[in-house]
Amino acid sequence: MTLACRNLWKVFGDGARDLADSIDPALSREEVLAQTGCVLAVRDVSFHVREGETFVIMGLSGSGKSTLVRCLSRLIEPTRGEVLIDGEDLLAMNKQQLRDIRRHKMGMIQGVDKATQLNRAAEVIEMVGLTGWEERYPHELSGGMQQRVGLARALAVDPEILLFDEPFSALDPLIRRDMQDQLIGLQQLVQKTMDGEFVQTGTPEELVSNPINDYVRDFTRDVPRSKVLTHVLS
Numbered sequence: 001m002t003l004a005c006r007n008l009w010k011v012f013g014d015g016a017r018d019l020a021d022s023i024d025p026a027l028s029r030e031e032v033l034a035q036t037g038c039v040l041a042v043r044d045v046s047f048h049v050r051e052g053e054t055f056v057i058m059g060l061s062g063s064g065k066s067t068l069v070r071c072l073s074r075l076i077e078p079t080r081g082e083v084l085i086d087g088e089d090l091l092a093m094n095k096q097q098l099r100d101i102r103r104h105k106m107g108m109i110q111g112v113d114k115a116t117q118l119n120r121a122a123e124v125i126e127m128v129g130l131t132g133w134e135e136r137y138p139h140e141l142s143g144g145m146q147q148r149v150g151l152a153r154a155l156a157v158d159p160e161i162l163l164f165d166e167p168f169s170a171l172d173p174l175i176r177r178d179m180q181d182q183l184i185g186l187q188q189l190v191q192k193t194m195d196g197e198f199v200q201t202g203t204p205e206e207l208v209s210n211p212i213n214d215y216v217r218d219f220t221r222d223v224p225r226s227k228v229l230t231h232v233l234s
């Protein structure tokens with residue numbers, strides 16, 4: 001299973017499509033907003049995620065990370081470009097095809113008997129530290145607990161593609177570490193984005209050792225070098 005996107009754009013506002021087709025590449029997001037009233041959330045983004053790869057998108061608040069991730073599953077309809085799952089364009093699909101892709105490739109649960117479902121649910125509930133809270137309503141849970149429910153739901157399905165949008169941000173450090181350990185069996189690759197545009201793609205080592213500009217350097221400033229280098233050497 002591979003996931004790729006090519007020249008992906010998301011523009012919010014009237015005339016978004018025309019804007020994405022004809023934009024002056026020299027204009028910044030602020031200039032586009034001032035001139036057209038449209039928000040350029042994702043700007044001409046391309047990348048390719050290989051089988052088994054962990055692909056991280058980083059950027060400042062408002063740089064377009066959530067919008068990009070939502071475009072990858074068509075939770076948000078991209079304005080232009082391609083999203084390819086095993087080479088098939090998600091954006092060209094009708095509702096039925098999209099449902100099939102989600103069912104088979106994004107790994108929704110199906111055809112599993114009730115006992116297996118309940119066992120798996122109990123497993124992931126324990127994994128996220130919510131055993132004993134199964135019968136509570138969402139409003140009875142804290143923000144961090146609700147976030148863990150979201151994580152448990154994603155893990156329960158065991159899909160081939162997992163999309164996370166800051167899943168750990170509201171968790172306390174101990175649980176966060178546990179959650180990270182759950183997901184760390186995959187190779188890591190770091191993506192950088194600014195103004196809705198990718199500025200650097202590379203391995204963690206490359207980004208820490210050779211940041212392309214100050215923006216990326218600032219992001220990786222606090223990464224312990226010994227950790228990254230240990231990763232390279234081991």
Ligand SMILES: Nc1ncnc2c1ncn2[C@@H]1O[C@H](COP(=O)(O)OP(=O)(O)OP(=O)(O)O)[C@@H](O)[C@H]1O
Pocket residue numbers: 012013039040041059060061062063064065066067068
């Ligand atoms: N539905 C919308 N309509 C108009 N503008 C939007 C909409 N959703 C997002 N935006 C704008 O798109 C830009 C990117 O937002 P997005 O939420 O993707 O950023 P982000 O990088 O995920 O930010 P954060 O780290 O703060 O969550 C922002 O300028 C935001 O105001």
